[in-house]
Amino acid sequence: MTGPAPKPPSADDNAFKAQLITLIPHLRAFARTLTGDPTAADDLAQDAMMKAWDARASYQMGTNMKAWTFMILRNQFYSEKRRSWRQSQLDQEAAERTLVAVDDPEAPVALDELRMALNTLPEEQREALILVGAGGFAYEEAADICQCAVGTVKSRVSRARRALLATLERGGYARDGKAAGDAMRSILADADRLSGARQG
Amino acid sequence: MATDLSMTEKPDSSQRNPAVPSGEAGLEEARLRQQAIGVKLRHMFDEVVNEPVPDEFLDILRRADDRAGKGGA
Numbered sequence: 001m002t003g004p005a006p007k008p009p010s011a012d013d014n015a016f017k018a019q020l021i022t023l024i025p026h027l028r029a030f031a032r033t034l035t036g037d038p039t040a041a042d043d044l045a046q047d048a049m050m051k052a053w054d055a056r057a058s059y060q061m062g063t064n065m066k067a068w069t070f071m072i073l074r075n076q077f078y079s080e081k082r083r084s085w086r087q088s089q090l091d092q093e094a095a096e097r098t099l100v101a102v103d104d105p106e107a108p109v110a111l112d113e114l115r116m117a118l119n120t121l122p123e124e125q126r127e128a129l130i131l132v133g134a135g136g137f138a139y140e141e142a143a144d145i146c147q148c149a150v151g152t153v154k155s156r157v158s159r160a161r162r163a164l165l166a167t168l169e170r171g172g173y174a175r176d177g178k179a180a181g182d183a184m185r186s187i188l189a190d191a192d193r194l195s196g197a198r199q200g
Numbered sequence: 201m202a203t204d205l206s207m208t209e210k211p212d213s214s215q216r217n218p219a220v221p222s223g224e225a226g227l228e229e230a231r232l233r234q235q236a237i238g239v240k241l242r243h244m245f246d247e248v249v250n251e252p253v254p255d256e257f258l259d260i261l262r263r264a265d266d267r268a269g270k271g272g273a
Contacts, residue, residue: 026249029248133238
């Protein structure tokens with residue numbers, strides 16, 4: 001016996017699956033920021049997707065499924081990491097591979113610098129900043145995902161923002177042939193270009 | 201939040217960043233920089249979101265569906 005027998009797919013299952021499929025791109029993006037490695041990220045995102053599918057009976061339709069799946073993915077990441085992943089300082093190499101995946105030829109420099117700087121942040125600050133600053137989650141939702149207090153998320157995000165700015169201004173990460181300040185300059189220029197493109 | 205940017209000048213030169221002016225202008229400059237970082241951060245995330253999803257994901261989900269559909273072994 002391996003647990004309860006699977007039941008045939010119901011209308012709820014189909015609705016759940018349709019919604020889960022729309023979340024896959026977001027799960028991949030979140031996984032990529034956690035692992036810093038595209039291959040490991042997709043493995044993680046697939047595991048999380050299947051965990052969510054298997055746990056669909058415990059999900060309440062109409063509640064925030066995106067936050068729910070992100071929490072599953074995050075738990076999966078940390079439990080796997082505790083078990084086996086010794087990805088202490090390998091992030092440098094992983095970051096290099098991630099950079100190659102950037103296919104916007106006009107933007108690579110600024111993105112490189114941002115990724116490098118992100119990798120210098122403590123993990124809990126990085127994830128909080130990603131969830132709120134990039135994933136579009138409210139502080140309350142991010143707190144649910146990280147299973148911590150709202151105030152904790154707020155302070156992590158604010159510390160992350162300050163540290164990131166300081167790092168980018170100082171060039172406080174290993175990067176040969178780059179003057180400090182170049183990173184921030186290219187990010188400013190690139191952000192201008194991006195917001196221009198968004199409005200136009 | 202501690203904003204001692206406009207407070208006493210620090211004699212320790214290693215603490216000073218010549219790229220950031222002091223006072224009001226410095227705060228405004230810092231705000232603009234934070235904004236730019238925010239734009240880049242979202243762009244970085246959205247770039248992955250906008251990638252096509254590898255077939256593997258849907259294949260795995262379909263296989264799980266088949267298992268459920270057959271009602272187990």
